[in-house]
Amino acid sequence: MSTSGAFCVHFVLREKINQPGYGSVFMRIVHQMKRVEISMKVVVQSNEWDNSKGRLSEKLPEYKEINMFLDQSKAKMWAHYKDARIYGDGIDLYTLKDIFQGIEVKEKTIIEAFVYHYKMQSAVLKPGTMKNYRTTEKYIREFVTREKRKTDIPLSKINFQFITEFEYFLRAYIPTTHRKRMQNNGLMKHMERLQKVLNFVHKLDWMSARPMDKFSLKFEKTERGYLSDEEFELLETINLLPTKLEMVRDLFVFSCYTGLSYIDLNQLSTDNLIRGIDGDFWIHTQREKSSEKVILPLLPQALALIRKYQNDPRVIGTGRVFPSFSNQKMNSYLKEIGQICKIEKRMTFHLARHTFATTITLANGVPIESVSKMLGHTKISTTQIYAKVVERKLSEDMRALRDRLGGQRMNNIIRTGTNL
Secondary structure, three states, X not given: OOOOXXXXXXXXXXXXXXXXXXXXXXXXXXXXXXXXXXXXXXXXXXXXXXXXXXXXXXXXXXXXXXXXXXXXXXXXXXXXXXXXXXXOOOOOHHHHHHHHOOOOOOOOEHHHHHHHHHHHHOOOOOHHHHHHHHHHHHHHHHHHHHHOOOOOOEHHHOOHHHHHHHHHHHXXXXXXXXXXXXXXXXXXXXXXXXXXXXXXHHHOOOOOOOHHHHOOOOOOOOOOOOOOHHHHHHHHHOOOOOHHHHXXXXXXXXXXXXXXXHHHHHOOEHHHEEEOOOOOEEEEEEOOOOOOXXXXXXXXXXXXXXXXXXXXXXXXXXXXXXXXXXXXXXXHHHHHHHHHOOOOOOOOOHHHHHHHHHHHHHHHOOOHHHHHHHHOOOOHHHHHHHOOOOHHHHHHHHHHHHHHHHHHHHHHHHHHOOOO
């Protein structure tokens, strides 16, 4: 038996319990410390078997025929193994056994890869993330159907050409609904999810190649929108009817003062409100997206909004801080509110998180390390994407610097008598 991990084929004899003195011949295939045995459907006398050579002694003519059959079977198995290595199918020992016995081997496919990934990761990844994988799978299915004229593609056929053609398909894709065409970063997220699925099944030995290794994910840097001081003040103070618009506005404003995302705000409960080390109310929660801990003191404006809804019938008995809205409804109402306020920016709930990072905190001198902690980020670089220092803050910083430098310069002139 091989112990080195190399591929090995030999024959062994298994004594027959119901027929003393006789045994059945099995082919044993070994690879990487794993082994599989295949019955050769041959029964011989045990005392005629040479265990060291894995064959019969050739005293009788029929034994020569059996040994020839075993040699041919061994050569056939080696041929299947060499084919597997040449074509890179990643065939395991059980697959080799099926091929040797003439059992049809069904190769894993790209759709099977997505389905299996969803099954195995649905308990690990967040529902929103899994929803995105479903969307990528939908595009893969449509690409295979429309461009390849097939219902599925074997994983062995997924190569760099397939990857680049799928990218082109996404770039040229025209939605049948009113949605806009896919932008570069959205497209790259689909390519990134495809890469993760292919890497996942590669680790399962479903495919030997890694075609995405040749593909470069190219994300473009984008400026994140946020509300200016003037826009935020107008939205915060405008009188809104009906009450649903007012409620959505209040939730948006609360997020502007706390940086909570839609899902984290929707799940915010009274248990998340505790007294901090300063005696004031703080929020202690965990980000749904990353499971990162979030600890932040409540500004008076945010606390006032909590108190505004603490006796609302829609929250009494639920443990929630605010009434619940679907994200779709929320963004629909925010679009209407933006039109009322004549705010030309794209109004979505996530805009509040950007506004917290810029207009509310960084622009008012809060250190980026503190902002990063309150946003629940693990890296400062992530916060830098969200939080762009506004021009007003730059102007104030430079004005303060000019005043300090100007004062120092004047003192030097007075002390030395230097003329201007």
